[in-house]
Amino acid sequence: MPLSRTDSCVDIDFTLRRTFKKANFRPLQREVIVAALDGDDVFIQAATSFGKSLCFQLPAVIDHGITIVISPLLSLMTDQVSALRAANIEAATINSNTTYQERQRLLGDLETGHPVTRLLYVTPEQCNADGFRKHLRVVYEQRELARIAVDEAHCISEWGHDFRPTFKELRWFRESFPDVPIMCLTATATPRVRQDVLATLGLTEAKLKVFTMTTFRDNLHYEVRFKCDQEDHYSDFLCWLKQVYKRRAEDPERRSELEHKKERLDNVSGIIYTIFRQDCEDLAARLRADGIGARPYHAGLRNEEKNETLRRWVTNEKGYDVIVATTAFGMGIDKKDVRFVVHWQIPKSFEGFYQEAGRAGRDGKASICIMYYSREDRDRAFNRLSKDGKAQSNLEARIRTLQALIAYCESTDACRHKLISEYFGEKETPHCEYACDWHKDVKNLKRAKLNGLESEEWVSTQKDLGRFDYGYEGYD
Numbered sequence: 001m002p003l004s005r006t007d008s009c010v011d012i013d014f015t016l017r018r019t020f021k022k023a024n025f026r027p028l029q030r031e032v033i034v035a036a037l038d039g040d041d042v043f044i045q046a047a048t049s050f051g052k053s054l055c056f057q058l059p060a061v062i063d064h065g066i067t068i069v070i071s072p073l074l075s076l077m078t079d080q081v082s083a084l085r086a087a088n089i090e091a092a093t094i095n096s097n098t099t100y101q102e103r104q105r106l107l108g109d110l111e112t113g114h115p116v117t118r119l120l121y122v123t124p125e126q127c128n129a130d131g132f133r134k135h136l137r138v139v140y141e142q143r144e145l146a147r148i149a150v151d152e153a154h155c156i157s158e159w160g161h162d163f164r165p166t167f168k169e170l171r172w173f174r175e176s177f178p179d180v181p182i183m184c185l186t187a188t189a190t191p192r193v194r195q196d197v198l199a200t201l202g203l204t205e206a207k208l209k210v211f212t213m214t215t216f217r218d219n220l221h222y223e224v225r226f227k228c229d230q231e232d233h234y235s236d237f238l239c240w241l242k243q244v245y246k247r248r249a250e251d252p253e254r255r256s257e258l259e260h261k262k263e264r265l266d267n268v269s270g271i272i273y274t275i276f277r278q279d280c281e282d283l284a285a286r287l288r289a290d291g292i293g294a295r296p297y298h299a300g301l302r303n304e305e306k307n308e309t310l311r312r313w314v315t316n317e318k319g320y321d322v323i324v325a326t327t328a329f330g331m332g333i334d335k336k337d338v339r340f341v342v343h344w345q346i347p348k349s350f351e352g353f354y355q356e357a358g359r360a361g362r363d364g365k366a367s368i369c370i371m372y373y374s375r376e377d378r379d380r381a382f383n384r385l386s387k388d389g390k391a392q393s394n395l396e397a398r399i400r401t402l403q404a405l406i407a408y409c410e411s412t413d414a415c416r417h418k419l420i421s422e423y424f425g426e427k428e429t430p431h432c433e434y435a436c437d438w439h440k441d442v443k444n445l446k447r448a449k450l451n452g453l454e455s456e457e458w459v460s461t462q463k464d465l466g467r468f469d470y471g472y473e474g475y476d
């Protein structure tokens, strides 16, 4: 039984200002929200930091009933729930960290059939539990199930970089509650992934509105720096960072502006992504020894230590300027002034790269995304893939995305923004204003590649001789 829908656009603007404290909608947010309130299914693909969450949060506040938000990311759920509660919205989460009492309270709320909770964030695993499904049926029968929002919807598709089998089971929602609208959100879906997500969830054209926005972020400057095993690229990075500090200090206008705002000259927030935990520790220690406020962050650290590091980094404390992290870091973190994201080695997928790089410049100000690329790291990435048990279920897709990322790194013939938008199936070429290494100096780019990368022949000889190790343990 569908809910009765509100069609008042006045409500939308009022709620945006009063509850969410935002002055205006960003382009297309209004259209998405109106489609949701009209009861349509919605697929929304938009760049990192576009403001996708508002597209289900605002309808959840206006609509009658409860919105179930499905997300694979615990930190994202916790962050969003805290922000919503701070805005006096009844939001909660049930996940593996929820206490027994809180879980019972929330299930009891559902059992009434008329929950006071407006947004309930859960994992896909939770949605597969019989008990939870039974509670949702009660809510549905009372016509109080307003909407299902599936965040990171690319996880549904075996063609996605982050396929999670439990997401496939979400088809249960359409089968059980055919008239409850579903909203899918992602920043990273190729056309193939999009089709797969829609088909898996059972969303058909009749009631579906698809919003695909460009992946282009004009304030991000993309750059690939070439390296090889023979040389340590640490000094290249350190030199670059020190130059950044120097420029801030030497520009009198900038200096007085920073002093006025009581900002440190060396407070340039950044993230460096590495593959292994040990690399995080070593690199952070090395940077600290060189006077940079760097801290490691990976899944092997105690929760208290991770939370402390995160808190201090978010509040720009001295000594916490640069986070050296594995991919465990950054999901759901909405720090606006991250000025650089560096990939110390090639990551495992194009989408992962785009998403991680996208944590830079969420305030819209110029920020830089640097990828250090070597052919030895490329081969190691393939090797890890072949040994990764989890990757086997969609190995072909994972190989393709890694190949695409390699092509991006090796390319010296096109704008980086163009390469990214093409990967995601966009037809229009983004208007890059010298915001990539190719646009800035193509000759230099070609020269750097020639000088920086080892030849294929050398790499394969070294590989045959077993000269570079293929370490695998200690991810994340």
Ligand SMILES: Nc1ncnc2c1ncn2[C@@H]1O[C@H](COP(=O)(O)OP(=O)(O)OP(=O)(O)O)[C@@H](O)[C@H]1O
Pocket: 022, 023, 024, 025, 026, 029, 046, 047, 048, 049, 050, 051, 052, 053, 054, 186, 187, 332, 334, 358
């Ligand atoms: N209309 C708006 N006006 C001002 N700020 C907004 C607006 N909509 C969203 N924001 C802010 O933009 C930031 C990013 O929003 P959100 O986290 O929803 O992005 P996202 O699209 O989910 O990005 P990602 O895929 O990177 O997680 C948040 O701080 C949010 O409060």
